Amino acid sequence: MESAATDTRQRLVDAALQAFAEHGVHNASLLEITRRAGQRNRGAVHYHFGSRAGMIAAVLEAYADEVGRRGVELLAAARERPDDDIASVIEALVRPLVEVSEMGWRGRCYVVVLGEVIQQDITPLGPAVQEAVARTGGYDLFALMRERLRPMAMDVDLEGERLAVFTDCIMHAIADRARAAELPPTGRTPLPTERFIANLVSMGTAMLTAPAPPVG
Structure with a gap:
């Protein structure tokens, strides 16, 4: 029975994982998730997870420890770099997610879902979601990123906009690459993993450190 x-x-x-990645964590139908899982009981999600928030937490927990362990290692290395080194902090975000995305469709979907969740106020989703996000190490990573962006003297709104767009681009670039590996070949040759990571880190660094536009 337990099995x-x-x-x-x-x-x-x-x-x-699939539904949230395709439709968003707030828009995906819980009934459709139940159907996809082959369950006849319309209340299966609520029975096993309590609520939509409980379902989101379970999805985020799938790779939270995997991403968190790798991120901690890379973030420790980034802290040893000079205070103006943004690239090493970005790598601490990018590399664990690329590694997870290459574990198959589950990893790819996880990256998309995590990317959506971390760009919103997750307080209303409750402590289980907050704990799952915290286990990825993202809070410490973005705190160090903001600290190293501080000398650029960006206002709060501009910094927030850059980090949001940066995060969205990074997450989708990683997920799109993983998705492409599951589709028929196209005319575009995918970069090897290490070159893809290096290029994404370079592009992300340029995005965050581009000259600030004039206010007005």
Whole structure:
């Protein structure tokens, strides 16, 4: 009985990963997730996870520790770099997510979902979601990123806009690359993993450190 419940829960998490990545964590239908998981009970999500927020937390927990462990290692290395080194901090974000995205469709969907969640106020989603996000190490990473951007003297609104656009671009670039690996070949040759990471870090650094536009 316990094994069957565990299997049902995993099917629901897999279905939610796909649905949240395709439609967004707030727009995806819980009923559709239930159907994708092959469950006849319309209340399966609420039975196993309590609420939409509980379902989101379960999805985020899928790779939180994997991303967090790798991120901690890279962030420790970044802290040893000069105070104006943005690239090493960006790599601490990019590399763990690329590694997870290459684990298959689940990893790719996870990157898309995490990218959406971390760009919103997650307080209303409750402590379980907050804990799952915290386990990725993202809070410490973005705190160091802001600290190293401080000498640029950007106003709060501009900094927030840059970090939001930067994060969205990074997450989607990683997810799109992983998705392309599952599709028929196109005329575009994908970069090898290490070159892709190096290029994305370079582009992200340029994005965050571009000259600030005049106010007005």
